[in-house]
Amino acid sequence: MKVDDFSKEIRDAVKAYELYVVCIAKTPDEFMESVRSLMTKAIKVYENRAPGLKHGIALDSHLTIILSEPPDAPDGRPFCGIYFNLHSPYRKKSAPAKPKA
Numbered sequence: 503m504k505v506d507d508f509s510k511e512i513r514d515a516v517k518a519y520e521l522y523v524v525c526i527a528k529t530p531d532e533f534m535e536s537v538r539s540l541m542t543k544a545i546k547v548y549e550n551r552a553p554g555l556k557h558g559i560a561l562d563s564h565l566t567i568i569l570s571e572p573p574d575a576p577d578g579r580p581f582c583g584i585y586f587n588l589h590s591p592y593r594k595k596s597a598p599a600k601p602k603a
Contacts, residue, residue, distance in 0.1 A: 512534075516533070519533050527564065533565075547569075557571070568582070568585070
């Protein structure tokens with residue numbers, strides 16, 4: 503299994519990134535590098551997962567890639583999800599919870 507096996511999913515994620523995601527930390531080229539790197543990691547995790555586990559996951563602070571074992575897939579190709587970890591550097595941090603008396 504190779505990163506290019508998921509080129510459709512990557513194209514869709516890049517298209518969404520360019521249209522909808524405002525990211526101060528990564529340019530579109532840096533985003534693409536991150537996608538390829540995380541996909542490589544997710545594939546390694548997926549291919550080396552322990553018996554009974556169904557997922558390969560790789561993430562950074564902006565992106566999560568999940569490869570999931572499909573039920574009854576004849577070609578054995580995993581499902582691929584590419585998710586944006588949306589956050590704002592301007593969001594106020596919540597106060598720590600007060601201990602109960």
